Amino acid sequence: MQQEWLDAIRPGVRSAAPVRRDRIDEALHRLQWNESPYDFPADLKEEVLRRLANLPWSRYPLSSRPWLLVDALAARFALPPEQVVVSEGSSDLIRAVMAATLRPGDVVVMPTPTFMLYRLNARLYEGTVMQVPLDATAGFCLPVDALIEAAQQHNARLVALCAPNNPTGTRYAEADLRRLATSIPSLLVIDEAYAEFCNQDLTGLLELGNVILLRTFSKYYAMAGARVGYALAAPALAAELQKVVTVFPLSVFSEVIALVALEYHHRFAVIRDQVVAERDRLAATLATIPGVVVYPSATNFLLVALNGRKQELLEHLHDRQRVQISDVAAYPELAHCVRISVGTPAQNDLVIQGFTEIFGG
Template sequence: MKTEWIRKTIQNFEPYFVAPIAEKNVINANENYFNVLSIPAVKQELIEALDTFKPQIYPKPMADDLRKALAEYVDLKPENIICGNGGDEMITYLLGTFLNPGDKLLVHSPTFDMYELGAETLGAQTIKVKDLAGYRRDKEGLLAAVKKYQPKITVICNPNNPTGDLLPASFIEVVLKAADNLVFVDEAYMEFAQKESVISLIRQYPNLIVLRTLSKAFGLAGMRCGYLAADQEIINAIAKIKAPYNLNAFTQLFAQIVLRHKEELFKVRDDIVEERKRLFDELVKIPGLTVYPSCTNFLLVQVESKHEEIFKALKEKDILVKIYRNSAELPNAYRISVTTKEVDDTLLEVFRKELS
């Protein structure tokens, strides 16, 4: 194939790569360990719904019933919601709707890779504001950059992936007031923080866009269901580039069932939060290791030595964590999804042994 056939903005593009997985305990992707189908009422409701389910019929283009259920969940109107195949697709739609070649995207750093990767494919420029020591966001630096550059889109991941840091809603409101353009807040992990959401500010700020997902606290990562919440005019604009039947009928059906059982899932969420606190307290005690406070279902950990050795030792225990190799922003780091006490105790055993 001739290289010139490829669009210029992606000729040197490195795709987001996910390696094959062989381990039994996969704690590298911030998935929820809990299977929602283990709730008898959820399973029964799904079985009954399948009696009238028609896979031969195209899904509703705007996922009308699901939009209504999600709007009720976040206390907005259905017109303020647009749904898609997980947060990744929603990020792609958002950037594809508003970014032109040469436009500026502002992010804090380190953060989720997909914002910069998406901007790069569109020929946009990414400006980064580096975190302060301890991976706390540089609020003054971020606000100054918004005022200086007035980027087309300012991105705030809150709580942040991969650091777990949470910014107060009051600061994000300051950013909204300072920005002439769009402010995009990724709240994929907000259910674990249980506070500080800015989604209610959509009524006041027409330049605010919030991303939410059912992949994390609701345990539907494999079903791919994410959604954007924003002013109706923004939603209508994003709908211009949305594929007509982007969210399949089964996901639309099952997501509504899961939302009706959110209280049971929030009990699991609370258990994960408690286990995160326990795991953090135990990791802090290990010499040669630094663990950072988190408001999510994962922890960021850095080691002073044996970076690769620890990763291999965990694999031998059938545990796969997210490892950051050759990263200037996250040297000698792992991101660890919080799951069960059994898995976490095995992980702690490996860290203690390798760093003793």
């Protein structure tokens, strides 16, 4: 009987891995999820709490979409509000885009390695994933011609990528992204989760009509726990996406936090500059250690290739320095790599100490 009811579930959902009940040890230095090493500023938390105290918590938000935040984002990017869609994190917008566009068998083209959520969501909606390899020896640069060829050959419904790319940290040239968008028979979804760490602005691509930009408050604004993301698209596309995000996509709490963050945008630029400076220091120091290769990064993390001893390093950092970094072995082409979120200076020093103790230097 149980099997009979399970047959009602979509094949794409049933084929996905089960959700594990993992919990991070709070005693560890968390340098594995590309979070901000600095919390949302304390005085801005007080401002958020002051505003929340004046709101009724027993009521639903005043409208089914967070229009105040939509308007604030539109003003931030000098775009009409009709081009902005807000939801609970850019991860939900990835799901929404694929829910709105994919029919069973539709092809989604993406580079690899890239953010795994594109592949997961495509398969949940029974799409066919076509992956175009990135070449480490070429600095993981965007294979524009190969992506165009794959999209054209398979009449792709979507091309999805992350710019700068996660997990490699690679920045892609706007000219390459424009050529890709103008040469494919499909929508181009560009996830800009790390855009602020390299002052990237791709809003000029929206004029092409087939580009959807996804952004998040999680990284630059130190709001990973608040779950706020947004999409920028041509008005006609944005109107369709508004239909597939959930009703009341943000709590009043998340909307107020995001509004305060936007009002004090300059405060987070200072934090971003500290992270970038530490990223460059960490990269330069690790690069001097024998057996370690650090790839260029335009994000708040580093991809590091190791000449062996990876598991020993991971265990050493965990047990001795109490630091958790990311083992990216789930990407077969990166089986010899780790990814390190940039932390505070003290946390980064622990990483350097652990690498030095294992590899020398």
